[in-house]
Ligand SMILES: Cc1cc2nc3c(=O)[nH]c(=O)nc-3n(C[C@H](O)[C@H](O)[C@H](O)COP(=O)(O)OP(=O)(O)OC[C@H]3O[C@@H](n4cnc5c(N)ncnc54)[C@H](O)[C@@H]3O)c2cc1C
Ligand code: SF4
C-alpha cells in the first residue's frame with residue numbers, strides 16, 4: 232500500500248520550467264545553519280546534500296507549499312512561485 | 325499604463341468571490357491567476373462550511389460542484405494500542421439545508437471562475453503577478469511579465485504565503501510558528517464502499533479527524549473527508565514543531581505511517597491514490613491578522629490571515645469567500661464616493677468586524693497558544709483510550725466496580741495539577 236515519494240509525485244501533473252524557482256545560498260547552509268530543516272520538512276523530499284557537501288533542491292517536483300521557505304532560519308532561499316503556466320497543476324486539489 | 329476598475333491578484337476562493345461581487349455590479353474587474361486554471365494550485369482539507377456564507381450570494385450555491393454534505397462527524401483519539409472514536413450522527417446535519425460540504429478545489433475554484441466570467445469579469449489564467457506597483461505608498465496596480473496594469477483598487481488574494489504583499493511591506497513575512505503544513509492524497513474508492521465504511525446513505529458524507537499518535541506529539545492531526553468517489557486523506561502538522569522536532573522523521577513519511585496504522589488500513593483498503601498535494605495553512609489567529617486595507621488595496625482570505633484551526637473544525641474557505649464579498653461591497657461604496665484611499669476603504673474592516681469573520685476569529689483568540697500544548701497530542705488521546713479500554717476489559721481477575729475503574733482512571737490521568745491548569749486554559753477557548 233505504501234508508495235515511494237517519487238511514485239506519489241509521479242501521479243501529479245507538473246509543467247517544468249527551465250528556469251528554477253528556488254535557489255539556495257549554499258554558503259549559508261554550510262557555514263551558519265545548524266538545524267538544516269529543509270532536509271526533512273519538505274513534503275516532496277526534494278532537498279539533498281550532494282557529494283561536494285552542497286545543498287541542492289530538485290525544484291522540478293515542487294508542490295509549491297512554501298514550507299522550506301518559511302522554515303529556513305537563515306534566508307538562504309530565494310523562492311518565488313514558478314512563472315505562470317509552470318509548476319504543479321492539481322486536478323483535484 | 326492600461327487601466328481597469330479593479331485588479332485581483334490570485335483567482336482562489338477569496339479573489340473569485342470578490343470578483344463575482346464586483347462583476348455582478350458591472351465593474352471592470354480583472355483576476356490574474358498563475359495556475360493553468362483556478363484551483364490548479366490550491367489545496368484544502370476539505371470541507372466548506374456553507375451555513376455562514378449561504379446568504380452571501382444566495383443564488384450561487386445551487387449549482388456548486390460540492391462533493392457530499394457532511395452528515396457524520398467522527399473524531400478518533402489515537403493512543404498507543406487503543407483508540408477511541410466519537411461519532412456524531414445528527415439528524416440536524418442530515419437534514420437540508422446542510423451546514424457543510426466536502427469539496428475539491430480544482431473543481432470548486434474553476435466553477436467559481438466560470439460564474440465570474442458569466443457576469444462579465446475577466447479571469448486571466450497562466451499569468452503570475454510579479455510585483456505590486458506602489459506610488460507614494462499607494463498601490464496603483466500590478467506588474468505581470470512585461471505588462472503594467474493600473475487599477476483604482478487592487479484586491480490581494482494571493483493566498484497564505486503572501487509573497488507580494490510582504491515584499492511590498494503590506495504585511496509581515498510568514499513565520500513557522502504561525503503556520504502548519506498539510507499534505508494529502510486523494511484516494512479513489514467506489515461510492516458504495518465509501519458509504520459502507522462511514523455508515524452513510526447514498527450521497528451523504530463524513531468528516532473524520534484523528535488526533536494523537538498520528539503526529540508523534542507535534543501539533544496537528546490526520547483527516548479524512550469523503551468525496552463523491554474518493555476520499556481526501558491527509559496530515560496537518562505545525563511548521564515550528566516540524567522544524568524543531570521533525571528530524572526524528574521526514575515529514576512526508578508521517579502520511580505513510582498514518583496510512584499504515586491498523587485503524588486506517590481498513591478505511592482505505594482497495595483504494596487507489598491518484599494525487600498527492602501539499603500546502604501551507606495559516607494558524608496564527610486574530611492576534612497576528614495584518615492591517616487589512618490601505619491606500620488602494622485590500623487583503624482578503626489567507627493573505628489576510630483569515631483562517632482558523634480549532635482542532636475539530638478547520639475553517640478558511642468560508643472566511644475567504646466572505647472576505648471577498650465584503651471587499652467587493654467596500655469597493656462598490658468607495659467607488660460611489662470616488663475615494664480609494666485608506667480612509668475610503670476603512671469600511672472593509674468594520675464590515676468584517678460586524679460579520680462572523682472577525683467575530684469568530686475573536687472568539688478563537690486563545691486557540692493558537694492553547695493548542696501549542698504537545699500533551700493535547702500525546703497524553704490526552706492516550707488517557708481517554710486507556711480509560712475506555714479499562715471500562716470494557718473483562719480479565720481473569722474479579723472485575724472492579726465500574727465506578728472505581730472510572731474514578732481510578734480519572735484520578736491517574738486527569739486529576740493532577742497539569743491537567744487542571746490545562747483545563748483552566750481550555751475554558752478560554
Ligand atoms: C491541508 C489543508 C486543509 C484545510 N482544511 C480546510 C477545511 O477543511 N475547511 C476550510 O474551510 N478551510 C480549510 N483549509 C484552509 C483553506 O484551504 C484556505 O483558507 C483557503 O484555501 C484560502 O483561500 P484563498 O482564496 O485565500 O487562498 P488560495 O486558495 O491559496 O488562493 C490563492 C490564489 O492566488 C494565486 N496566486 C498566488 N500568488 C499569485 C501571483 N503572484 N500571481 C497570480 N496568482 C497568484 C494562487 O495560484 C491561488 O489560486 C485547509 C488548508 C489546507 C492547506
Ligand atoms: S534550512 Fe536554509 S540554511 Fe539551513 S540547510 Fe536548509 S536552505 Fe540551507
Ligand code: SF4
Nearest residue numbers: 273293294296297299
Ligand atoms: S515549496 Fe514545499 S514542496 Fe517545494 S521544495 Fe519547498 S517544501 Fe518542498
